[in-house]
Amino acid sequence: MALITAMSDFTLFRDKMEQAKVSEAAIKSFERNYQSLVNEETGMISEDSITPVSDLTDLDSLSSATTTFDPELLAKTVVIKLNGGLGTSMGLQKAKSLLPVKGDATFLDIIVDQISYLRESTGAEVKFLLMNSFSTSEDTLEHLEQYEDINLAKAEDVEMMQNQIPKIDAKNLTPATNDENPSTEWCPPGHGDLYAAIAGSGWLDKLLDAGVKYAFVSNSDNLGAVLDANILSYFAESNKPFLMEATRRTEADKKGGHLAIRKSDEQLLLREVAQCPDEDLESFQNIDTHQFFNTNSLWIRLDALKDALQQHDGSLPLPMIKNSKTIDPRDKASTAVFQLETAMGAAIECFPDASAICVPRSRFAPVKTTSDLFALRSDAYETTTDGRIALIAARDGKPPVVKLSDEYKMVDMLEGLGTPSLKDATSISISGPVRFTENVTIKGDVSFTNEKSETKWVASGVYQDEDVVL
Numbered sequence: 007m008a009l010i011t012a013m014s015d016f017t018l019f020r021d022k023m024e025q026a027k028v029s030e031a032a033i034k035s036f037e038r039n040y041q042s043l044v045n046e047e048t049g050m051i052s053e054d055s056i057t058p059v060s061d062l063t064d065l066d067s068l069s070s071a072t073t074t075f076d077p078e079l080l081a082k083t084v085v086i087k088l089n090g091g092l093g094t095s096m097g098l099q100k101a102k103s104l105l106p107v108k109g110d111a112t113f114l115d116i117i118v119d120q121i122s123y124l125r126e127s128t129g130a131e132v133k134f135l136l137m138n139s140f141s142t143s144e145d146t147l148e149h150l151e152q153y154e155d156i157n158l159a160k161a162e163d164v165e166m167m168q169n170q171i172p173k174i175d176a177k178n179l180t181p182a183t184n185d186e187n188p189s190t191e192w193c194p195p196g197h198g199d200l201y202a203a204i205a206g207s208g209w210l211d212k213l214l215d216a217g218v219k220y221a222f223v224s225n226s227d228n229l230g231a232v233l234d235a236n237i238l239s240y241f242a243e244s245n246k247p248f249l250m251e252a253t254r255r256t257e258a259d260k261k262g263g264h265l266a267i268r269k270s271d272e273q274l275l276l277r278e279v280a281q282c283p284d285e286d287l288e289s290f291q292n293i294d295t296h297q298f299f300n301t302n303s304l305w306i307r308l309d310a311l312k313d314a315l316q317q318h319d320g321s322l323p324l325p326m327i328k329n330s331k332t333i334d335p336r337d338k339a340s341t342a343v344f345q346l347e348t349a350m351g352a353a354i355e356c357f358p359d360a361s362a363i364c365v366p367r368s369r370f371a372p373v374k375t376t377s378d379l380f381a382l383r384s385d386a387y388e389t390t391t392d393g394r395i396a397l398i399a400a401r402d403g404k405p406p407v408v409k410l411s412d413e414y415k416m417v418d419m420l421e422g423l424g425t426p427s428l429k430d431a432t433s434i435s436i437s438g439p440v441r442f443t444e445n446v447t448i449k450g451d452v453s454f455t456n457e458k459s460e461t462k463w464v465a466s467g468v469y470q471d472e473d474v475v476l
Contacts, residue, residue, distance in 0.1 A: 015180050016040055019172055022181050026192075029206025032169035035321035036195065039346040042326040044179060049325045051277045053286040056266035058296050059274070062252060062364040068240055075235045079242055080130040082219040085233055086204075087117055088197050088302075088350075089146060089226040090139030090168040096376055097416030101142035103226040104149055105417065107373065107382055108389060113226050114146065118153055120232050120393035125156070127392075132233065133218060134158065136226070137203060139168040139194060166207050171195045173333055176342040182333050184341070190334050197225075197302070198324045198348025205315055214308055221311075223350070224303040229382075229395035230371035231303045237363065238305075247310030248360035250276075250351055251303040253370050255293040258407050263351065264296040265362055274362065275355040276300050280327045298362070300351040301370045314356055322356045324348035367403030368396040376420045377408040384428040398429060406448075407433035426464070440464060440476065 016037055023033050042049070093102030103113035111119075124132050138146050143165065150158050158164055170192040173182040184190045195202075200223065204210045213221075220241065224231035231251075241249050252265055263278040282290040289295060314322060327347045334340040354360045371387060371394075373379050381387070386406050388398050397405055406428045414420050414436065424442030428434065431448040438456030442464045450471035456462045462476035 015178075018181050022172055026170070028169055028171075029202065031202040031206035031315075031320050032171070032195070032199065034319065035199070035202040035324075035348070036171045036346070038321055038323065039326040039348065040174070040179075043174070043328060043344060043346060047326065049281050049327055050283050051266070051275070051281045051325075052283055053289045055270070056268055056275070056277065059265045059267060059298050059362075062265075062298055062362055064364045065236060065240075066366065068236060073235055075124075075128045075130070076239060077128065077130050079220070079238055080128060080132055082217060083233070083238060084133040084135060084213055084218050084221050085121065086135045086137060086166070086200075086221055086223045087226045088200070088223070089114075089136045089142055090194060090197075091227070092141050093417075095374075095415075096379075097418060100145045101138075101149075102373075103142070104145060105373075105379075107229070107379065108395060112149070113229065113373075114149055116229055116389075116393060116395065117226060118150075118156075118158060121158070122156060123391075123393050124233055133213070133216075134164060135166050135209065136164050137166045137168050137200060140170060143167065166203055166209050168203055169195055169199050169206070171346065173331070173343040173345055176330065176344055179344075182341055182343045184333050187334065193331075193345045194347075196327065196347030197350040198322075198352060200350050201311065201315065201322050201324075201353065205312075205320070210308060210312060210315075214312065219308055221306045221308055222303070223306065224301075225372060227374070228301070228303065228370060228372040230367075230369045231301070232369075232392055232394050234369075237365075240363070241305045241307075244361070246357075246359055246361050247307045247314075248354055248357040249305040250354050250360070250362040251301045251305075251365045251369060252298040252362045253301055253365050253367055254297055254403075255299045256404060257293065258405055259299055260291040260293050262299040263349065264290070265298045265300065265354075266296065268355070273355050273358070274360055276349060276351045278327065278349055278352075280329070281325065298364060301365065302351055302372075303365075303369065304351065304353075306353075310357065318356075322353055324352045324356070367405070368394070371395050371397065371405075376414050376417060377410050379417070380410065380414075380420060380423070380425075381406050381408045381428060383425055386428040386431065400429065406431040409433070409435040411437040413439060424464075438462075438476075 091102045121134050175182040261279050263276050329345045332340045333343045426442045426446035426448050433451045434448050435453035439461040440454050443466050445466040447468045452469045453473045456476040
């Protein structure tokens with residue numbers, strides 16, 4: 007009886023979402039996830055239900071390798087960047103893509119440079135979209151006003167809005183309410199919302215009508231992910247509906263979602279850490295067992311996506327991820343809620359003939375924490391001719407492992423730290439109030455510790471395989 011009662015309450019969610027002018031595609035997607043919640047589906051993927059992926063086609067080994075874009079394929083391609091994050095975990099209040107990463111250049115500036123380089127070097131008017139959220143749209147569009155001369159300044163030309171969905175009262179599975187701050191009643195649905203957003207916004211039909219067949223999708227904070235002639239040709243020739251870029255896991259990303267094969271039907275799938283039972287966490291993080299992780303860079307055939315959406319009544323059956331939160335994230339005593347999310351890469355299991363390709367680490371340079379930003383700003387990364395921010399070749403695809411103490415959790419605390427050379431560093435650990443002078447070089451594994459409250463300066467010089475107590 008409780009099951010029937012709870013499920014009947016979805017009308018309350020539908021009414022709320024319709025009043026907020028949420029698209030039908032997003033409503034159906036949320037309804038599917040809500041019913042999974044009501045049915046007490048955990049979304050967990052146990053270790054004994056999957057087998058590891060032992061081998062993938064390697065981008066560097068393709069016999070038909072090319073670095074030259076086919077103009078005909080480019081005319082059928084759109085680049086989509088996910089740009090909905092604020093980076094609040096790093097203390098940011100604006101779109102994360104507006105954070106300077108190399109000198110004064112922001113993520114967004116570098117992305118625009120990548121698109122501009124592609125257009126100038128090929129002569130093709132490559133199509134470009136940003137999936138903004140309600141939190142990032144205004145700041146992003148204001149920043150893009152400076153790029154009016156290359157048709158990247160108007161919302162109708164570049165913007166696809168991410169949806170918002172209601173938070174769910176954990177006690178009775180009804181729409182959660184907060185009269186003091188109604189905006190907290192809503193939350194983002196995760197990047198799996200891409201499919202509902204592109205369909206519900208009308209962009210899917212608009213692109214298909216314009217003859218666009220292929221979409222390359224990646225995160226705005228991954229500056230290594232640029233449109234690649236080799237992968238585009240491979241994807242088009244393969245006639246696959248969906249292709250995931252994966253790369254080999256290192257200790258730096260053992261918590262990232264990994265590829266696996268479901269034993270019951272031999273289907274490729276993506277398992278995120280939130281879908282891993284606690285007892286299987288050790289296996290999940292074993293980079294020798296599960297060797298490939300999702301870079302969140304995807305290639306999608308838009309006609310196949312439309313067919314899949316129609317087949318599943320307008321929403322892809324992505325695994326639901328349940329997050330337990332409070333309605334006011336700053337008040338742990340406020341109403342307990344569930345926030346339902348889906349992962350974009352999980353769509354790999356919605357296409358029976360989907361595939362994945364192993365790409366070099368140079369195509370994966372995301373910034374999720376201040377530790378990532380500290381590494382990216384160093385000389386371990388360089389700006390390539392096509393606008394990517396990538397690991398230098400000498401690092402052989404292995405990023406330096408950076409560990410910063412809580413003093414540096416927020417970006418503003420990172421700004422005065424200084425930037426030592428990390429091109430030869432295996433790892434660097436910084437604990438306590440520390441500042442680097444100029445010309446500090448790190449080699450191998452080095453740690454700096456200051457247990458006092460007074461800031462200590464690291465003198466110029468080379469530090470190699472040592473623990474430095476200041």
